[in-house]
Amino acid sequence: MFTGIIETLGVVKTLNREQDNLHITINSSLANELKIDQSVSHNGICLTVVNIGDEEYTVTAIKETIEKTNIGDLKVNDIVNIERAMKLGDRLDGHIVQGHVDxxxxxxxxxxxxxxxxxxxxxxxxxxxxxxxxxxxxxxxxxxxxxxxxxxxxxxxxxxxxxxxxxxxxxxxxxxxxxxxxxxxxxxxxxxxxxx
CATH class of the missing domain: 2.40.30.20 (Elongation Factor Tu (Ef-tu); domain 3)
Structure with missing residues (x-):
């Protein structure tokens, strides 16, 4: 669950297609604070962190996500809104956001x-x-x-x-x-x- 309050911006570094999947590597100041298997919102899309490097991390979008969102339109150097999932007990400054694009x-x-x-x-x-x-x-x-x-x-x-x-x-x-x-x-x- 998210709040819709953007923490930081990220920059798309690489986009790699593998069958129906899209692997997106993002440069972000939050990269070193993330963990593998963590949910992070990217332009409102909840994606799972699958790899972490030096100031970069990678997430994977599946076919349905690519078809129903604008994620397939991303290009290298595009700017992405980033928000980590909210912590239980934090203030809900925005509203209840699931990270599931309609x-x-x-x-x-x-x-x-x-x-x-x-x-x-x-x-x-x-x-x-x-x-x-x-x-x-x-x-x-x-x-x-x-x-x-x-x-x-x-x-x-x-x-x-x-x-x-x-x-x-x-x-x-x-x-x-x-x-x-x-x-x-x-x-x-x-x-x-x-x-x-």
Whole structure:
């Protein structure tokens, strides 16, 4: 489980395909603190550490993860949002994030607004997922509050700190991001669907 509060950024060093799997080696200041078999969120995707080197570590994404997220679009030198799993007893500064990406979305607008930034994202018209005004959403692993919630579209307002310390500063119109919708909202929506 994660909180959506990004700890640091990593840089993709190598990408190696092996059959249907993708092995990703990342340079990060957290590398020396990690352990083999530890879960770490990368742009909101929970992946397991399989190897650790000097200031670098490797994780593996399987076919389903590659097909349902933007991880297959990564390139060497891309910047990745990184968060280790939360410790039991820590403050939950963001919201409950599982690291299980629901779908991808496209950035359809990115604009500066007097010291902050407003990003608007559009996701599948066939999606059963939804957002609500002032509800929680995770974009590339970052816990955020929804503004301007519409059908299959929403915006988030980004403060300077978040813009500078996550990969939001690399987003532009057309950028593809990972979305994880609020887990409580997903359960309520599913319960409502089952009852009808």
């Amino acid at each position: 779908e991808i979305a496209e950035c359809i607008e990115a604009k500066e607004t007097n010291g902050s930034w407003l990003f608007t994202f559009k996701y599948s018209n066939n999606s059963i997922n939804l957002t609500i005004e002032k509800g929680s959403i995770t974009v590339n692993g970052v816990s955020l509050t929804v503004v301007n919630s519409k059908k299959n579209e929403f915006s988030v307002a980004i403060i300077p700190y978040t813009f500078e310390h996550t990969n939001f500063n690399t987003f532009s119109k057309g950028s593809i991001v990972n979305l994880e919708f609020d887990v409580i909202g997903k359960y309520v929506s599913k319960l409502n669907t089952v009852r009808n």
